[in-house]
Amino acid sequence: MDSNSSKPAGVRPAGAGLGNNRDSTRQHNLSTVLGLVHSSAGLSRAQLTRTTGLNRSTIAALVGELVQLGLVVESDLDQSQQHGRPSIMINPGPSVLALAVNPDVDAVGVALVALGGNIVNPVRFHTVRAPSMPEVVNIVSAVYAGMAAALPAHFRVVGIGVAVPGLVDPADGTVIEAPQLGWREQPLAAQLAKALQLPVACANDAVVGARAQAAFGAGREVADFVYLFGGASGIGGGIVSGGKLMHGATGFAGQLGHMLVRTDGAACSCGSSGCLEAEVTREELLRAVQLPVDRAEDLEQSVLGLFASGEASAQLREVLSRQARLLAVGLRGVVHQVNPSLIVLGGFLRILAEAMPDIVEGAVSLGAARGAREQVRIELAPLGESLILVGAAELAFAPLLADPAGVLRAASADREN
Ligand SMILES: [Zn+2]
Numbered sequence: 001m002d003s004n005s006s007k008p009a010g011v012r013p014a015g016a017g018l019g020n021n022r023d024s025t026r027q028h029n030l031s032t033v034l035g036l037v038h039s040s041a042g043l044s045r046a047q048l049t050r051t052t053g054l055n056r057s058t059i060a061a062l063v064g065e066l067v068q069l070g071l072v073v074e075s076d077l078d079q080s081q082q083h084g085r086p087s088i089m090i091n092p093g094p095s096v097l098a099l100a101v102n103p104d105v106d107a108v109g110v111a112l113v114a115l116g117g118n119i120v121n122p123v124r125f126h127t128v129r130a131p132s133m134p135e136v137v138n139i140v141s142a143v144y145a146g147m148a149a150a151l152p153a154h155f156r157v158v159g160i161g162v163a164v165p166g167l168v169d170p171a172d173g174t175v176i177e178a179p180q181l182g183w184r185e186q187p188l189a190a191q192l193a194k195a196l197q198l199p200v201a202c203a204n205d206a207v208v209g210a211r212a213q214a215a216f217g218a219g220r221e222v223a224d225f226v227y228l229f230g231g232a233s234g235i236g237g238g239i240v241s242g243g244k245l246m247h248g249a250t251g252f253a254g255q256l257g258h259m260l261v262r263t264d265g266a267a268c269s270c271g272s273s274g275c276l277e278a279e280v281t282r283e284e285l286l287r288a289v290q291l292p293v294d295r296a297e298d299l300e301q302s303v304l305g306l307f308a309s310g311e312a313s314a315q316l317r318e319v320l321s322r323q324a325r326l327l328a329v330g331l332r333g334v335v336h337q338v339n340p341s342l343i344v345l346g347g348f349l350r351i352l353a354e355a356m357p358d359i360v361e362g363a364v365s366l367g368a369a370r371g372a373r374e375q376v377r378i379e380l381a382p383l384g385e386s387l388i389l390v391g392a393a394e395l396a397f398a399p400l401l402a403d404p405a406g407v408l409r410a411a412s413a414d415r416e417n
Contacts (some may be wrong), residue, residue, distance in 0.1 A: 017353035026062075027404075027405065027406065028392060029052070029058070029062055029380050030062055030065060030066065030403075030404045030405060030413070031178065031375055031401060031402055031403060031404060032052055032348070033052065033062045033066065034066055034071055034072065034115075034400075034401055034404050035061070035401050036048060036051060036052070037066075037072050037090050037091065037092055037115075037116075038092055038115050038116055038117075038215075038397070038401060039215050039216065039220070041091070041092060041116040041117065041118075041216075042089055042092065042116070043089070043090055044087035044088065044089050044090070044292035045059055045060070045063065045087045045088050045089075045090060046087035047087070048090065049064070050373035054120075063090055065405065066090075066404065067093075068298055068349055069404060069405060069408050070095045070096055070117065070154070070156075070408075071096055071408075072090050072091065072092060072093050072115075072398075073090075073091050073092075073093050073094075073095050073403055074080055074088050074089070074090055074091075075088070075089045075090075075091055076089060079149065081373060091116070092114060092118070093114075093115060094114050094118070094155075095114075095154055095155045096114070096115055096155075096156060096158060096408075097112045097113060097120065097151075097155060097156070097157045097158070098112070098113050098157065098158060098159055098160070098161055098197075098392075098393040098397050099113075099115050099120075099140075099144055099147075099157055099159070099160045099161070099393075099396065100112075100113050100160075100161050100162075100163070100388075100389040100390070100392035100393040100396070101112075101136075101140050101160060101161070101162040101163070101192075101392060102162070102163045102205065102385060102388050102389060102392060103136045103162070103164065103165070103181065104165060104231065104232055104233060105130045105180050105181060105232040105233055105293075106127060106129075106130070106232060106293055106294060106296070107124050107125060107127055107130055108124075108125045108127065108139045108140065108143075109122065109123070109124050109125075109385050109388070109389060110122070110123045110125065110139070110140055110143045110144065110147075111123065111393075112147055112151075112157070112387045113347060113389060113390060113392075113393035115397065117212070117215065117216045117390040117393070117394075119386055119389055120388065121147060121385070122385070124141050124385065125139050125143060126294065127139075130180065130181045131181070132182075132183075133175070133187075133188055133191065133348070134191070136188070136392060137188075137191045137192055137195050137233065139193060140160075140195075140196070141195050141196060144196060156408075156411060157198060157322065158198075158199075158396060158397070158398055158399075158400050158407060158408075158411060159198050159199040159200065159201065159396035159397075159399070159400075160192055160193075160196060160199070160200045160201070160334065161199050161200075161201050161202075161203075161208075161391075161392035161393050161394065161395030161396035161397075162188065162189070162200065162201070162202040162203075162210075162392055162395070163202075163203065163204075163205040163388045163389075163391060163392040163395075164178060164188065164202055164203065164204060164205060165178055165180055165181065165204075165231065165232075165234070165236070166178025166179065166180070166181065166204065166231030166233070167204065167206050167252060168202045168203055168204055169251070170203070170247070170250075170251035171251075172187075172189060172190065173187075173188060173189020173190070173200060173201060173202035174186065174187050174188065174189065174190075175187075175188050175202065178233070179233075179234075179269035180232065180233035180234060180269070181233070188200075188202055189201070189202045199325030199396070199399070200396075201395035201398065202395070203392075203395055204236055205229065205231070205233070205236055205388055206227065206228070206229045206235075206236025206237045206238050206254065206256075206257075207236070207238045207245065207254060208388055208391035208392050208394070208395065209227055209229045209236075209238060209381070209388055209391050210227040210237070210238020210239070210240060210245060210254070210391075211238070211239075211245065211391045211394050211395070212387045212388070212390045212391030213225070213227050213238075213344055213381065213387070213391075214240055214245065215390075215391075215394055216379070216390060217344065217381065217382070217387065218342060218344050218379045218390060219240060219344060219402055220340065221302070222240075222341055222342045223240070223241075223242055223243040223341075224241055224242065224338070224339065224340045224341050224342075225240050225340050225341065225342040225343065225344060226238075226240075226256070226338055226340045226342075226343045226344070227239075227240075227343075227344045227346065227381070228256055228330075228331075228334075228343065228344070228345055228346070228349055229345075229346040229347045229349070229381070229388075230277075230280065230282060230345075230346070230347040230348045230349040231282065231347045231348070232282055232293070232296065234257050234269070234281075235257035235276055235277040235280065235349070236254070236255070236256065236257050237254045237255070237256030237257065238254045238269065238383035239253060239254045239256075239338055239340075241338060256276065256330065256334065257275060257276050257277035258270050258272065258275045258276070258277065259275065259276045259329050259330045259334075260272075260274050261273065261274060261275070261276045261279055261280075261326045261327075261329040261331055262274040262279055262326060262329075265278060265279050266278040266279060276326065276327070276330045278324070279326045280295065280322055280323045280326050280327050280330075280349075280352070280391040281323075282299070282347075282348045284319055284323070285299060285303065285320075285323070285348060285351065286321060288313070288315055288316040288319045288320075289302050289303055289316060294352040299348060299351065300348070300350060300351050300354075303316070303320070303351050303355060304351070304354060304355065307355055316417055320351075320352065320355050320356055321359065323352055324353075324355070324356035324359040324360050325359055327349065327352050327360060327363070328359050328360055328362060328363030329363070331343060331364055332363045332364070332365040335363070335364050335376055340376060341350050341375055341376060341377070342376070342377055342378075342379060343376060343377075343378050343379070343380075344379050344380070344381050345360075345363065345378060345379070345380055345381065346380070346381030346387065347381075349406060350381070352378045353378060353380060354380070360378065361378055364376040364378065
């Protein structure tokens with residue numbers, strides 16, 4: 001987000017101050033360089049020098065310290081440079097990891113993620129019903145024990161990031177409510193931290209998806225975008241406005257699944273009715289193509305395959321067209337309220353945009369007042385769980401990215417005690 005602007009604000013030359021001031025400048029510059037390497041998944045020294053405005057010897061010293069910390073690696077010369085001297089490439093190191101967790105109604109996703117958003121070994125642990133909070137803690141503990149045992153000795157895991165399909169208290173990572181999981185007031189962050197002895201950060205899954213989009217995805221170069229994700233647990237969203245993720249007064253902005261889209265609509269888990277997520281559901285699409293929940297990964301292929309071969313039933317067409325129209329109602333509201341330049345649709349919402357493009361794209365190009373609808377484009381988020389896992393890892397990496405040397409020193413001290 002902020003760190004993706006071409007020239008980060010507030011970069012100070014190393015050595016500009018004395019004592020603590022010099023330390024904080026160095027920490028700030030280390031953080032800036034690591035952030036750039038992380039979100040670009042690799043940069044040349046020349047690009048770092050240009051982007052930060054720091055001089056070449058300062059960049060060399062900062063990169064040297066990050067190499068020593070195991071956070072970045074220097075590799076072959078950048079061959080893409082046509083002119084001038086070739087420059088050494090700086091890539092995210094593979095040995096510093098975050099554990100990403102995504103509990104869902106039918107599975108718990110767990111993966112180690114390296115800097116640069118590289119997913120190392122994703123595991124989707126299927127459950128016969130929605131897992132309870134203690135079950136999630138047990139599953140993650142068991143899966144992590146296996147992963148950790150297979151890691152080389154010098155690899156380290158700096159923390160756990162959890163994407164939760166529900167409302168999360170940003171202050172302490174308590175899950176206030178996750179209706180589809182049947183959770184209320186579950187101290188997930190505290191219990192995971194106790195079980196795995198690692199720092200834990202939790203956030204709503206759609207907010208996590210928006211963070212991943214902003215750091216690595218379609219939203220990377222965009223200051224104003226809206227991310228909408230549809231999954232087994234409903235529809236969530238995240239709004240990035242002016243380069244910043246909107247939090248709201250208590251951290252719950254972006255509950256786009258609860259936009260009213262039909263006045264006499266179906267009852268919603270929030271207690272209201274006619275909400276987007278009550279009207280536009282993955283369950284109804286699964287039923288329309290007669291797929292069981294445990295084959296939900298095949299839903300998109302299945303629906304689009306039936307369309308391509310002209311075998312889509314009248315019922316399927318009716319469901320898709322109705323859901324697409326109701327999604328369009330929601331999108332039209334978003335366009336006018338937020339004035340984004342980009343809307344990213346993820347999860348099963350992709351299917352509605354692909355099968356009914358006229359309806360979904362029409363929402364942002366027709367019937368809307370001229371100003372806001374101009375230049376809004378719709379893009380599809382990549383398939384699968386990877387975006388959510390990368391975003392969850394971002395939560396865990398945040399302290400490291402802010403103070404690379406400090407966090408690793410503290411982690412090493414903990415390990416020696
Ligand atoms: Zn609702």
